[in-house]
Amino acid sequence: MEDKISRYVIISPVRDEAEFIADLMESVASQSVLPIEWVIVNDGSKDKTGEILDRLAQKYDWISVLHRPDRGFRKSGGGVIQAFYDGYAALRATDWDFLVKLDGDLTFQSDYFEKCFEHFASDSLLGVGGGEIYHMIDGKMVLEPNPRFHVRGATKIYRKACWEAIGGLWMAAGWDTIDEVKANMMGWKTYSFQELHLHHHRFTGSAEGLVQDSVKHGVVCYVSGYHPLFVLASCFYRVVHRPYLIGSAATLWGFLRAYWTHQPRVEDEAFRRYIRTQQLRRLAGMETIWR
Numbered sequence: 001m002e003d004k005i006s007r008y009v010i011i012s013p014v015r016d017e018a019e020f021i022a023d024l025m026e027s028v029a030s031q032s033v034l035p036i037e038w039v040i041v042n043d044g045s046k047d048k049t050g051e052i053l054d055r056l057a058q059k060y061d062w063i064s065v066l067h068r069p070d071r072g073f074r075k076s077g078g079g080v081i082q083a084f085y086d087g088y089a090a091l092r093a094t095d096w097d098f099l100v101k102l103d104g105d106l107t108f109q110s111d112y113f114e115k116c117f118e119h120f121a122s123d124s125l126l127g128v129g130g131g132e133i134y135h136m137i138d139g140k141m142v143l144e145p146n147p148r149f150h151v152r153g154a155t156k157i158y159r160k161a162c163w164e165a166i167g168g169l170w171m172a173a174g175w176d177t178i179d180e181v182k183a184n185m186m187g188w189k190t191y192s193f194q195e196l197h198l199h200h201h202r203f204t205g206s207a208e209g210l211v212q213d214s215v216k217h218g219v220v221c222y223v224s225g226y227h228p229l230f231v232l233a234s235c236f237y238r239v240v241h242r243p244y245l246i247g248s249a250a251t252l253w254g255f256l257r258a259y260w261t262h263q264p265r266v267e268d269e270a271f272r273r274y275i276r277t278q279q280l281r282r283l284a285g286m287e288t289i290w291r
Contacts, residue, residue: 013103014043181271
């Protein structure tokens with residue numbers, strides 16, 4: 001592999017990850033292609049996360065740890081991106097080719113990043129990529145389903161040119177959809193690598209509860225400029241998924257509440273036109289970024 005392809009940096013915003021953070025650090029430290037820098041942002045943890053980070057980071061000169069004060073609550077979406085950008089500002093390296101946003105409750109194989117960069121090397125239009133998220137359920141590793149264009153926010157890899165083109169991340173809930181839609185609108189590709197598996201030790205949304213996560217999904221739909229017909233169709237689809245029925249109601253409530261309270265949203269008309277056209281095409285059974 002060319003040295004150029006191996007030049008990547010990682011930023012990990014973490015909060016109360018004492019149970020898993022040592023395993024994540026072991027996964028990264030054992031990579032066949034190591035990062036040139038890894039900034040871990042302890043976002044006001046109340047457990048022993050900070051102590052574990054400080055102790056383990058002493059073993060590697062390419063790991064640095066930032067400690068943010070406890071804001072007193074978990075700030076969904078925006079909090080993690082604020083912590084991410086604190087880490088981004090602290091990066092010493094400037095000659096990186098890939099930027100990785102990595103959560104604190106993941107583990108993966110030692111060749112994970114090497115295999116990821118093989119995908120980027122073989123597809124010059126690939127702007128955002130990453131492995132597939134799996135959960136351990138009843139003793140079996142089970143895939144967390146993805147839309148075709150989506151890479152989970154827990155494990156995003158941005159090609160530098162794509163990162164600069166999209167102008168970074170939206171500073172609120174919905175950031176991990178807005179980035180990919182904007183990238184696709186600009187001609188980049190975004191997709192997950194089906195053969196590369198990461199073990200996510202918490203279910204997505206479990207930190208806040210499934211119902212609250214459904215409310216957040218509705219807010220994200222509004223913030224991202226989703227077409228109301230697509231939101232309704234999504235609510236009907238979610239009726240048969242946990243939490244049954246109430247999840248659909250919570251999603252619709254989140255969308256309407258965001259509308260009534262004039263939640264800040266993406267005001268880029270070209271972006272909104274693009275995503276709504278894609279959604280209407282999907283409702284019509286046509287080819288889209290979803291499938």
